[in-house]
Amino acid sequence: MERRLGVPTGRAPADAHLVVLEERVLAKNDALAASNRHRLARHGILAVNVMSSPGAGKTALLERAVRELGADWPVAVIEGDQEGALDADRIRASGAPVVQVNTGDGCHLDAEMFDRGLSALGAAPGTLVFVENVGNLVCPALFDLGEGARVVVMAVTEGEDKPVKYSRMFASADLVLINKCDLLPHVDFDLAVCERRLRLASPRAEIMLVSARTGEGLAAWYHWLRHRGGRQARASAGLAASHDPPLGDATRASPGFASAVESSTP
Numbered sequence: 001m002e003r004r005l006g007v008p009t010g011r012a013p014a015d016a017h018l019v020v021l022e023e024r025v026l027a028k029n030d031a032l033a034a035s036n037r038h039r040l041a042r043h044g045i046l047a048v049n050v051m052s053s054p055g056a057g058k059t060a061l062l063e064r065a066v067r068e069l070g071a072d073w074p075v076a077v078i079e080g081d082q083e084g085a086l087d088a089d090r091i092r093a094s095g096a097p098v099v100q101v102n103t104g105d106g107c108h109l110d111a112e113m114f115d116r117g118l119s120a121l122g123a124a125p126g127t128l129v130f131v132e133n134v135g136n137l138v139c140p141a142l143f144d145l146g147e148g149a150r151v152v153v154m155a156v157t158e159g160e161d162k163p164v165k166y167s168r169m170f171a172s173a174d175l176v177l178i179n180k181c182d183l184l185p186h187v188d189f190d191l192a193v194c195e196r197r198l199r200l201a202s203p204r205a206e207i208m209l210v211s212a213r214t215g216e217g218l219a220a221w222y223h224w225l226r227h228r229g230g231r232q233a234r235a236s237a238g239l240a241a242s243h244d245p246p247l248g249d250a251t252r253a254s255p256g257f258a259s260a261v262e263s264s265t266p
């Protein structure tokens with residue numbers, strides 16, 4: 001795959017203000033993402049890439065999902081942060097196996113980091129794997145990990161303009177969760193305007209209003225996940241996972257396990 005990147009320069013020719021660079025960097029990522037997707041399908045693992053700006057509530061939503069889905073569906077998490085393991089600690093405390101991937105200078109997870117995270121996680125077939133991407137609404141939109149679903153979280157505290165300003169992120173979503181709805185009475189947020197803008201930015205995404213604090217709307221999000229998980233399981237049923245190498249060291253995938261995968265990105 002080829003993508004084009006417009007880069008402003010100080011010495012553009014008279015007839016152009018942009019030099020168009022043909023970017024093939026992402027081609028390698030896309031090939032590895034396709035391999036990840038195939039591998040996950042063969043193992044009936046649903047991987048959900050959760051993206052948002054910093055603080056929209058990704059970890060809070062995942063903490064609840066671990067507790068509320070984990071009783072009858074194995075849940076594991078790959079945490080992406082530039083540094084530290086605070087979110088991994090929170091997920092571990094909620095009872096799920098977790099791997100922390102630190103991206104260093106990088107502002108997103110890529111397919112190679114996801115691949116390494118999966119191997120370290122050693123998730124059993126049928127597991128629901130959440131990937132909490134690095135908090136920002138720009139770079140993660142560009143990088144396919146090979147996930148089965150992309151979920152974008154936005155909070156009512158961020159304003160209803162985000163789908164317009166970061167349309168690429170919202171266009172890539174299968175589902176948009178509008179979080180912190182418990183704060184609606186206290187903020188200047190026009191839900192109708194936001195939904196109209198979301199519809200334009202991501203016509204195919206489902207939209208759900210939720211609160212990780214009160215639990216409002218979460219049943220619909222869990223229903224959506226179960227539907228996706230069932231679809232993944234049916235798709236993998238005809239594939240012979242037994243001939244695949246295991247996803248990693250499954251003996252390490254016990255609740256509470258955390259490991260750090262350091263990644264250096266250019």
Ligand SMILES: Nc1nc2c(ncn2[C@@H]2O[C@H](COP(=O)(O)OP(=O)(O)OP(=O)(O)O)[C@@H](O)[C@H]2O)c(=O)[nH]1
Nearest residue numbers: 053054055056057058059060135179180211212213
């Ligand atoms: N009132 C309210 N607060 C929430 C809700 N969800 C999350 N928060 C709070 O928002 C803050 C940020 O939540 P996190 O879950 O850490 O956000 P995040 O998206 O994981 O942040 P990064 O990992 O830094 O990108 C915390 O103080 C949460 O308690 C919610 O639904 N309602």
Ligand SMILES: [Mg+2]
Nearest residue numbers: 058059087132
């Ligand atoms: Mg977080």
